[in-house]
Amino acid sequence: MIETASHPSEKRNAFTLSCLQALGGANPAIVIALGGLAGQQLASRPDLATVPVSIYSLGLAFGTIPAAMVMKRLGRRNGYFIGTLLGIAAGLTAAYGIFSHAFLVFCLGTLFSGLYAAYVQSYRFAAADAAPPAFRTRAIAWVMVGGLFGAIIAAQAIILTRDIWPAIPFAASFVAQAGVAALAIPLVMCLRTPPPSPKQQSVHGGRPLSEIARSPRFVIAVLAGVISYGLMNFLMTATPLAMIGCGHSVQDATLGIQWHILAMYGPSFFTGHLIERFGKILMTTLGLILIAVAGIVALSGLSVAHFWLTLILLGAGWNFGFIGATSMVTDCYRPEEKNRVQALNDFLVFGCVAVASFSSGHVLATGGWTAVNMIVFPFVAVILAALLWLWYYDRRNEIGAVGA
Structure with missing residues (x-):
């Protein structure tokens, strides 16, 4: 039940x-x-x-x-x-x-x-x-x-x-x-978190981490988190520099980041309800699509409004994508496996975020604002294809279970 x-x-x-x-x-x-x-x-x-x-x-x-x-x-x-x-x-x-x-x-x-x-x-x-x-x-x-x-x-x-x-x-x-x-x-x-049980404290409790890490659901959940957070950080880091380079003021760039932060966390008031209603895969997919739309808006103009709308869409996309991906990760482990699996997920996600942070300024300096945004689309396409496959796999299993 x-x-x-x-x-x-x-x-x-x-x-x-x-x-x-x-x-x-x-x-x-x-x-x-x-x-x-x-x-x-x-x-x-x-x-x-x-x-x-x-x-x-x-x-x-x-x-x-x-x-x-x-x-x-x-x-x-x-x-x-x-x-x-x-x-x-x-x-x-x-x-x-x-x-x-x-x-x-x-x-x-x-x-x-x-x-x-x-x-x-x-x-x-x-x-x-x-x-x-x-x-x-x-x-x-x-x-x-x-x-x-x-x-x-x-x-x-x-x-x-x-x-x-x-x-x-x-x-x-x-x-x-x-x-x-x-x-x-x-x-x-x-x-009031429960104390760790001897089974949870054991290094050997649960399945081997390599077995969990090879499961398609975990791989796709981690990729969704890496791409959602990595692309958000990559574009966010470059946007204020690009705005200054286009002749906009520091105040305009600062206000853009403030709108971005509001868009990142504001939807959390209802994101949980949306995921419960429409599902983790669909909301994660919506988040990645919004990040791609942010890249399209960024390529369509260089006005303050274009930059601000890019940052707002980027923040909302990160919210849906990252919360959805985190929820997907929680389906991949048993209680005695949670610490190792969560640590591996966060190491991969934030390791890639660090790489994105380091590379953003270099890509902007060498390739310009267009190059920064063009990088978004192949990453989003790959994870969207993976999420579509996972959705189809779940649907097929549900139909099979009902038929049985």
Whole structure:
């Protein structure tokens, strides 16, 4: 019998994780907004200015598997407490690097930020794992809503602290980053995730990871997540640079990114309901189509309206595609396999996102805005074909089961 309602404790956990996502989401927003500017004043060469942001991306990618191992051994709540301590250390270390004018120390702080983000990115899986099947997709969407508030918290933290220490710009904002991370501690203590069972703690529990990774459903789910997030990051990184290059103002570019963030997280209020009604594959497909439409709009003109509409479509496409792909991943593992499978998924997704972030500026500089957008279409075509095959495979099996 399929469970159709969620228990109040499961909704409370999902809401708590959404609040944690809001606080944890401020961490990358501050690093991305200020990392390059702080790096510019600390680095010995101008071309090293964006290294701190790149190190954040690497920390996120390579932190996913150690974070999963910690949570597998100690449980979600204890793991998130450790992650929160990393978040506090990140802000304080980065602030000290600015204060002492030590570029490497500042980079260490952004590395800690990436390691903290590896725990934050698993909040969506924690909500899904603690929810019954009927509530699982909505639980993921609830957590993603927190990202919208994370961007708001980051912006306010920067505005309120930027002039506190005029002699050392940006240092107070990174102290604020540590303070926001510290606010997560009481919320982590409120989580009621079940402790890991001996079966879940065992390294050998469940099927071999290689067997799961070869299953078509897992491969397609990961590809959908990689392409949704990777293309979003690739285009988002290049768009402000392209706008400035086309003669638009910094204010126009900033407003475009704000619209983009709203489009990324705003649909999460109803994405879960849409996935429940229309299915994971269909909504993931819609997300990828919207990303392709964003590329078409970008190629059709260079006005501010074209850039803004591109960013809005890109954000909405990421929301449907990434939440849908995450929901598909949750169908691929048993409880004792969840930590390893989730870690592999996030390592692949955020490893590719880091590559997209590094390559975006290079493609824009060498091939121009047209080349950046033309790259979108072959990737979208491949994953759309894979999703169509998976939908046909599921339909055929359903018809076969009914006929039997």
